[in-house]
Amino acid sequence: MNNTEQSIQNTVRFDTKLESFNDIITLFSDNLNRIKESGKKVIAKSPLFPAEPIYAAGGLAYDPYLYEVIPALIKGKRHLIGKATDAGLSSDLNFCNLIMAGAFISGENEISVDAHSAACGFWDDQISNTWQMMAEASQKPIHFWEVPRFDNNTEKWAINFLIKELEQYFEWLTNQTGNSITENSLREAVRMGNLIRQDIIELNQLLQNQEILFPALEYYITQLMISDFAQNPERLHVAYQKLIQELKERQLNHSKPADSSEKAIRIFLTGEEIPDIRIWNQIEDYGGIIVGFDSRMSLYYKPIKEDGPIIENLACWIYGMPSSMPTAQRMNSTISFIKSQKPDAVIISSIAGSTIFPESNTLISQIIQDELGVPIFYLETKFPFEIVKPTYQELEAFIQNLKDGKNRG
Amino acid sequence: MNNKAKDNLLHSLNIKLAERPQKIAVARESGNKLVGYFCPYGTEEMILAANLIPIRLAFGGDSESISAGEAFLKGHSCPYACSSIGNKKLSINDYYNSLDGVCIAQTYDSMKILGDYYQNYFKLPVFPLGLPRTHNALRSKSHAFDYFKNELKLLQTRLGGFSGKTATDFKMHQAINLCNRIRDKLLFLYKLPQDRNTPIEWRQILKITQAGFLLDRADYLKELEGIEKALRNKSSDKGLDDKRSRLMIVGSLIGIGDEKILDIIEQTGGNIVADCVCTGSMFLRKKVPTFGILSAPIDGLTERYLYNVPCPFMIDKSRRLSRIVKTAKDYRVHGMVYYNLRSNETWRSEFKAIKDVLYRNLSIPTLLIETDYSSEDKEEITEKVKSFLKLVGG
Ligand code: SF4
Numbered sequence: 178m179n180n181t182e183q184s185i186q187n188t189v190r191f192d193t194k195l196e197s198f199n200d201i202i203t204l205f206s207d208n209l210n211r212i213k214e215s216g217k218k219v220i221a222k223s224p225l226f227p228a229e230p231i232y233a234a235g236g237l238a239y240d241p242y243l244y245e246v247i248p249a250l251i252k253g254k255r256h257l258i259g260k261a262t263d264a265g266l267s268s269d270l271n272f273c274n275l276i277m278a279g280a281f282i283s284g285e286n287e288i289s290v291d292a293h294s295a296a297c298g299f300w301d302d303q304i305s306n307t308w309q310m311m312a313e314a315s316q317k318p319i320h321f322w323e324v325p326r327f328d329n330n331t332e333k334w335a336i337n338f339l340i341k342e343l344e345q346y347f348e349w350l351t352n353q354t355g356n357s358i359t360e361n362s363l364r365e366a367v368r369m370g371n372l373i374r375q376d377i378i379e380l381n382q383l384l385q386n387q388e389i390l391f392p393a394l395e396y397y398i399t400q401l402m403i404s405d406f407a408q409n410p411e412r413l414h415v416a417y418q419k420l421i422q423e424l425k426e427r428q429l430n431h432s433k434p435a436d437s438s439e440k441a442i443r444i445f446l447t448g449e450e451i452p453d454i455r456i457w458n459q460i461e462d463y464g465g466i467i468v469g470f471d472s473r474m475s476l477y478y479k480p481i482k483e484d485g486p487i488i489e490n491l492a493c494w495i496y497g498m499p500s501s502m503p504t505a506q507r508m509n510s511t512i513s514f515i516k517s518q519k520p521d522a523v524i525i526s527s528i529a530g531s532t533i534f535p536e537s538n539t540l541i542s543q544i545i546q547d548e549l550g551v552p553i554f555y556l557e558t559k560f561p562f563e564i565v566k567p568t569y570q571e572l573e574a575f576i577q578n579l580k581d582g583k584n585r586g
Numbered sequence: 587m588n589n590k591a592k593d594n595l596l597h598s599l600n601i602k603l604a605e606r607p608q609k610i611a612v613a614r615e616s617g618n619k620l621v622g623y624f625c626p627y628g629t630e631e632m633i634l635a636a637n638l639i640p641i642r643l644a645f646g647g648d649s650e651s652i653s654a655g656e657a658f659l660k661g662h663s664c665p666y667a668c669s670s671i672g673n674k675k676l677s678i679n680d681y682y683n684s685l686d687g688v689c690i691a692q693t694y695d696s697m698k699i700l701g702d703y704y705q706n707y708f709k710l711p712v713f714p715l716g717l718p719r720t721h722n723a724l725r726s727k728s729h730a731f732d733y734f735k736n737e738l739k740l741l742q743t744r745l746g747g748f749s750g751k752t753a754t755d756f757k758m759h760q761a762i763n764l765c766n767r768i769r770d771k772l773l774f775l776y777k778l779p780q781d782r783n784t785p786i787e788w789r790q791i792l793k794i795t796q797a798g799f800l801l802d803r804a805d806y807l808k809e810l811e812g813i814e815k816a817l818r819n820k821s822s823d824k825g826l827d828d829k830r831s832r833l834m835i836v837g838s839l840i841g842i843g844d845e846k847i848l849d850i851i852e853q854t855g856g857n858i859v860a861d862c863v864c865t866g867s868m869f870l871r872k873k874v875p876t877f878g879i880l881s882a883p884i885d886g887l888t889e890r891y892l893y894n895v896p897c898p899f900m901i902d903k904s905r906r907l908s909r910i911v912k913t914a915k916d917y918r919v920h921g922m923v924y925y926n927l928r929s930n931e932t933w934r935s936e937f938k939a940i941k942d943v944l945y946r947n948l949s950i951p952t953l954l955i956e957t958d959y960s961s962e963d964k965e966e967i968t969e970k971v972k973s974f975l976k977l978v979g980g
Contacts, residue, residue: 265938269662269929297719297901302695305719305901306935321901325733326692326716334736335716341729342720503714504702532695532931536659536667540702 190458192392197423200416201399204407208244209288211408212237218291218354219408223304225475225500226296226324228405229491230347233366235356236291238405241311245280245287246273250452255561257283264314266307271530272560273452274307282314292317292353294346298324298501302532320349324495327502339492364487369410374477376417377403383424384468385518390424393467394457401450403476442579445520446470447511447541449528453558459569463576469518471511472526475500478510504537508544515549522552522579529559552579592790595816599797599809606800607680613639619686619749624670624700626869627691627717627891629738631883634761634803635753636745641681642799643688644865645673646841649959658703659696664930665958666839667696671703681800687711687748689741693899694932713744721892722902735888742884758883759876764803766873771810772798776867778817779859780917782828785820788858789848792866796842799865830857831978834914836940837925837933839865846964847925847955854971860917862910863925864897871895871909898936906936907943914950921978922952923971951978 192198204211212219218236222228228238249257257279262268264282266275280286295308305321312319322342325335347358356362377400383390399420407413442465450472451457460467475498482490499507515523523545527535535557542553554575610620621633622643633640645651646666654675655668673682687710690701705712716737721730746752775791778784794813798806833856840848840863851858862868874890876883895909896902914922922944926934934956941952953974957963 265935267931267934267937269934270931302899302931303935306931309901310935321720323718323720325718326698326714328714328716330740331716331737334733338718338729338733341727345727504699505706530662532663532929533699536663536696536699537702538660539658540706543706 188455188458189394192395195392195395195420195423197416197419198395198399200412200419201395201402204409204413204416205244205398205402208239208408212239212288215408219288220350220353221290221293222405223295223308224404224473225498227370227476227481227491227495228410229363229366229370229481230343230350230358231294232369232406232410233358233363234347234350234354235362236350236354237408239288239290239408240405241277241280241286241288241290242273243401243404245277246452247454248287249276249280250454254280254285257285258560260285261307261310264310266310269530270303270307271528273450273528274303274530278307278311278314281311284315286315290315290317293319294349295319295321296324297321298326303530318349318353320346322346324498324501327496327506332496336489336492336496339496340488343488343492343495360487363491364483366410367481367487367491368483369414370406371480371483372414373403373406373410373417374480376414376421377477379421380417380424381469381514381518383421383428386428390427392457393461394454396467397451397454397457397470400470400473403473440464440580440583441466442576442583443468443519443521444524444576445515445518445522446472446524446526447515447545448472448526448534448538449531451526451556451558452528452560456556456558456572459572460576463573464580465522465576468520469515471514474511474514478514504540505544508541512544512548515545520549520551521583522554522575523549524554524556526556526558529557595786595813596790596794598812599794599801602801602805602809603797606802607684609802610639610641610680610684614684614686620681620684621687621689621713621745621748622681622685623689623691625691625693625697625897626864627693627715627897628689629691629715629741629887629891630803631758631761631765631874631887632738632741632745632753633689634764635757636742636749637751637753637757638686638745638749640803641685643670643673643681644796644799644839644841645669645679645681646839646844647846647959648673648843649961651676651679652959658707659699662929664694664696664838665927666841666930667700669841669959670700674704674708685710687713689713689715689745691715691717693717693897694930711748713741713748715741718892719900720902721900723905725893731888731892734892735884738884738887738891755883758887762874762876762883762886764807766876768798768803768807768810769870769873771807771814773867773870774814775810775817776860776870784859785817788861788866789852792840792848792861795867796865799842828857830855831920831975832857832859832918833978834858834860834862834910834917834919834922835866835925836862836910836922837937838927838930839863840925841865844959846957846959846961847923847967850964850968850971851923854968854975856923856971856975858923860913860919862906862913868897869894897932899932903936903939907940910940911943911947914944914948919950921974922950923974924952924954926954926956928956928958 220231220236224242231238258275260279260283261275293312351357444465481494499510620639630640651669651672654672673679701712718730721727742753872894874886944950
């Protein structure tokens with residue numbers, strides 16, 4: 178293990194007083210046992226599409242972008258990048274995609290999956306390239322389904338297309354799991370998924386409060402887990418409820434983590450995930466608090482309609498996911514969320530090697546400026562983390578400046 | 587063909603090219619509008635049928651335009667995408683300066699983002715075209731056809747609204763016939779280098795193809811007819827003595843002005859005879875089917891654009907791979923140069939599959955060149971190509 182990885186493990190700090198988070202982190206870390214015990218088929222899924230169809234087919238959804246990458250970074254498995262590039266992926270790709278692919282290509286994946294499914298749409302091309310390679314290398318079946326571009330004038334045929342895509346996806350899932358997806362099983366999966374969505378929406382609402390309740394790292398991990406419902410939607414919902422309860426109690430008791438301050442700078446993070454998880458503690462150490470992050474917001478932008486034709490409801494909901502929209506429309510649909518979190522500043526986050534988010538940054542920052550008029554900081558995470566640019570010092574200076582301004586004001 | 591003969595062959599075409607910006611200016615003054623497109627999936631027949639002037643904005647090779655584009659995209663974005671924004675920003679290219687709108691097929695990520703910037707920064711009307719990417723050669727997704735057909739219909743309506751002149755079925759038939767005939771003529775040219783005695787080399791044919799992105803389509807067809815006539819019954823001045831390595835170039839778009847790799851190959855003694863690039867012959871293969879004047883032209887367009895040999899942003903690679911192998915075989919190539927513009931992941935991710943299939947089937951080696959439009963790596967690439975040519979022989 179090199180210095181970086183050691184320092185990730187040693188320097189990451191959790192809020193030990195937040196007891197209910199234990200259940201969340203357990204769900205995050207004990208999935209191997211849970212999956213083994215269940216005896217169900219594991220279907221890997223790409224990050225930004227709903228997990229409901231997999232559960233409706235009696236399978237377990239698994240998001241390797243989350244569960245392969247974070248542990249690999251912590252365990253220092255940087256050789257996985259080499260495995261991915263040896264197999265033919267370009268070293269210029271987003272390093273998280275390379276790590277995820279490298280894990281499957283080398284057979285070092287944390288969880289053995291039975292099949293892969295990925296959605297393609299108005300987002301990163303790298304998803305399709307990486308997933309294709311991953312499935313080929315691990316000789317597992319793969320299914321791609323497609324989300325058409327969002328446009329107010331194309332809704333009718335785009336949704337028809339999406340329904341047909343979903344039907345074919347369901348058929349494929351049935352073949353993988355041996356269970357057919359029925360109207361009822363899908364409705365039940367959607368009902369469960371909506372409960373989890375409501376939980377995340379409520380958690381975000383709690384962050385609108387001026388006080389720091391929910392530390393950044395815990396918030397980050399919690400909201401990422403909506404991607405696959407932690408292989409156990411019921412347990413995740415219970416854990417979220419417990420967490421919400423504890424945070425509400427904190428709010429009532431005005432109890433805050435020891436190092437929080439009244440003058441903390443409220444920061445909203447928009448864009449891509451930050452694989453260097455130390456950053457969340459750092460932001461707090463510099464005097465910031467995280468009031469929202471939208472990397473998985475498309476998965477909970479609103480609940481899926483439960484009454485009426487369920488497959489059509491699901492298709493309509495997928496079609497309206499902000500991640501399927503061109504930048505300006507996407508920002509228009511997320512800006513109200515950002516505003517509701519009342520940030521003093523926005524950090525736009527991207528991962529080196531990604532395209533769709535970093536390439537839209539100029540436009541994103543202009544929209545944020547026009548709509549919120551708050552200072553913006555660009556954070557690009559590179560790998561190894563030592564060469565993160567801009568540097569931690571610059572981030573500290575950015576937050577310090579804002580604090581000085583707030584103190585003066 | 588010696589240099590003088592080459593010049594004569596393209597003399598008239600070059601004059602037309604030189605006059606083109608002025609002609610466009612006159613046409614625009616009298617109310618015609620110019621609609622640019624970047625990717626061949628942009629369906630130029632639609633633009634023509636709406637009485638608009640189609641221009642394929644396939645300019646490359648200029649590092650100044652990349653720098654200008656990086657202010658919008660990012661330092662390590664695809665150079666073509668960067669320069670497609672930079673050229674507009676810099677206002678030094680007549681065609682970009684004359685744009686009234688752009689049609690953007692939703693292919694790879696940077697291409698989609700181009701639309702965002704054209705609309706929001708340059709305030710130009712953008713006509714997006716959704717394009718399914720998960721359909722396959724077995725046509726197991728009939729809904730992809732319906733979806734794309736509806737997208738084309740919407741484009742037809744939007745372009746008609748923009749020009750004020752409806753793209754009727756009759757006008758679509760005319761545009762389809764014109765473009766099909768152009769494709770026929772170009773395919774005739776691209777077939778010539780299969781023969782060692784070819785009267786024209788691939789690089790010249792590429793130049794002719796690129797001229798077609800800019801010229802009035804009817805004028806261009808006349809030029810192609812003239813070129814074809816001049817070439818019939820002619821043969822190479824090198825003939826069977828030509829000992830240069832026969833190469834196929836595959837990969838990213840080779841834009842107008844992107845000469846670096848072509849110069850290097852020529853100067854080191856390589857001879858490109860075939861390609862699979864979308865500014866070359868890759869996309870010419872399939873004509874728009876016309877089933878008589880009463881048929882719906884939109885069906886023909888849907889068929890052609892959806893089921894042509896696909897660019898790698900489409901997921902099913904089987905037809906792409908077999909097409910490349912067949913071309914390499916038909917042209918008896920000795921080696922393949924895989925030209926990958928830096929950060930163009932669409933092509934980069936397919937490199938290994940293409941390299942392996944070519945080697946497995948025909949024992950043909952591949953050289954990967956990853957570059958951009960700067961001249962900094964010229965020497966390094968030259969050395970790589972030299973060694974490769976030694977390996978493949980002639
Ligand atoms: S390489 Fe593919 S996506 Fe790019 S312009 Fe050519 S056909 Fe379009």
